[in-house]
Amino acid sequence: MSFDRLIKNIQEKQNPTVAGLDPKLDYIPDYIREAAYSRYGKTLEGAAEALYEFNKGLIDALYDIVPAVKPQAAYYEMYGWQGVRILERTISYAKQKGMFVITDGKRNDIGTTMEAYAKAHLGVTEIEGQTVTSFGADALTVNGYLGSDGIRPLLEICKNDDKGIFVLVKTSNPSSGQLQDRTLDDGLTVYRTMGNLCEEWGSLVMGTADYSGVGAVVGATYPQQLAELRKALPHTFFLVPGYGAQGGGAKDVAPAFDENGNGAVINSSRGIMCAWKKENADPKDYAQAARREAMRMRDEIISCIGTIR
C-alpha cells in the first residue's frame, strides 16, 4: 500500500534510478524500424511495433541493474490506439522482468472519472462481475490542481492493490514557477502547499517503510526546492525528473535523498535511450550502450549519497 516494493527494488540493486521509456522514432536504430515497417508498413502499427522492439531491448539490458521504468503515455498516444496497445505490452513485459512500472500520464479528474483512470492504469476494470487488468502499472503520475476530489479515488487502489501515485509538486521545466513558485496568502508557495497536501493524502496510505503511497514529482533542475521539500515532507517519496538531458547532475539530485540514501528515485530518459548515439556506438549495440549509461548514472549518484539503507 505504498512504495515499499519500489524501495525494496532500489535497495536490492543499490540503484535509486528509473529509466524513462519515452521512445521517439528518431531514437530507434534503423534496423529495428525497417524490420517493423517491412511487416506492418509505415503505419501507426508499424511505428508502434518499432517502439515495442526498442523498449524490449532496453528492458532486457536493464532489468537486473535498474529497479524501475517510467513509460511516458504521450509518446504512445502519439501513435494512436496502436501506440497505446504497445504501452500496455511494455508495462506487461517490464513487470514480467520484475521491474517496478511508473506510468507517467499526469492524469487528473474528479470522482467517478478519476476512479476510471485509477482502474485503467493501476487497478482492474469490472465487466459484468468479472475483473480484467487494463494497463496494470505499479504507480501513476497525477496532477493535483483539482484538489482532494481528484486524489481520493486513487487512495483506495493504493491501499488495496499495493500501488502508488506521484503528484506534480515542483516540475523541472523553466516556466514551472509561473504558478508553482507563487506565494499564497499564508506565506507558503503553491508547490509547498501541494507538497503539504501530499503528506496529508499520504497519511491515509502509509506503508511499512517511512514513506507513504503518495509521492511527489520534484524536478532535479531546482536543487534548492528539492532540499526544502525533502525536509518538509518526511513521508513523501520523490520522483525526480530533469537529470541528464534537462541539465541536472548528481550533485543537483543529492538533496532529494534522506540520510539513509532513501526517499527518491531519479529519472533519466533520453540519456539512457540515446546513449548509443552519444557514444557513436554500433546501432545493434544500443541496448548495451543504455546499460553502460545506466551503470554510469547509478555509480555517479551512489558516489554522492553512499549506500542505500
Place this chain on the structure above:
Amino acid sequence: MSFDRLIKNIQEKQNPTVAGLDPKLDYIPDYIREAAYSRYGKTLEGAAEALYEFNKGLIDALYDIVPAVKPQAAYYEMYGWQGVRILERTISYAKQKGMFVITDGKRNDIGTTMEAYAKAHLGVTEIEGQTVTSFGADALTVNGYLGSDGIRPLLEICKNDDKGIFVLVKTSNPSSGQLQDRTLDDGLTVYRTMGNLCEEWGSLVMGTADYSGVGAVVGATYPQQLAELRKALPHTFFLVPGYGAQGGGAKDVAPAFDENGNGAVINSSRGIMCAWKKENADPKDYAQAARREAMRMRDEIISCIGTIR
C-alpha cells in the same frame, strides 16, 4: 485557429451545449451489451464494442441538434487499448456527422512531451515523412499547472490546424477551492491567475470571432466565479461542466454567456446518456430519450439567454 467552427455550429443550431460521452456499462441498455458480448465475449473488446454502439446511437440521435460532443478519455482508457480504439472511432464518427469534438483528457506535460500529446489528440503524427491522424479531435482539455511550457506546444497546432484547447481554471468539484480559490500575494486567486494566463496565451491564437483558441473550463457549480471570469476574460471561451447531474441549472450557467448569448458551451453527460433510465423509457428508445433531454436542456438554456448572435 480558434473556436470559430464551434461557435458557428452553436449559432446554426441555436444550441450552446455539448453532449458528454462518458459511457459506463451501467448506462448501456442490455440489448446492446448482450449483442457485443455474444460477438466478443465479456472482455475488454466486448465492453468497448458495447460502448461504441451506445455512442453511435447517441450521435445519430443528436448530431442535427447538438453542436458538439465531449468524450471523456478516462472512460475509454478504463477498457485498455481496446477502449482507446473506441475513443478514436467515436471521434471519427462524430466528426463525420459534422459535430465538433472535444476530447476531455486534461492532458499536461512540457516541451516535446506536450507536443506528443498535441500531435496525438489534435494534430498529426509523422512516420518517416508521412503524416497520419491518431485521434484527430477538434479541441482538448488541458491542465495548466506546469505553466507556459505546457501550453506553448499546443498553440502551434491551434494556429496551423484550426484547433482549440480548454485550460482548467475553476473546476466544478467541491474541493476545487483547495488550491484554486487560494489567494496569491498580488491579491488574485489561483483560478483568476490561471484565467489571466488563458487570455495571455489566447492572444497568440485569436480567431475571426471575439474568442481565441484558448478556452477555459469553469464549473456550473460556481455561478459567482463564472460571472467574475466572464467579465475578466473577454476573449476566453468557456467549457462549463456541472450542469444537471452535478447540480447546476440553467440559471447557474447563464452568467457564462456574453451579451450576445455567445462565449460558452454547457456540458451535460449523465443527464443525456441516462435520460432513458430517468424516463423509464423502453431501452430501445435510449437514443430518442437522449434527444428529448438534449432538446429540453437547449430550450431551458435558450429561454434564459435568448437568441445566440
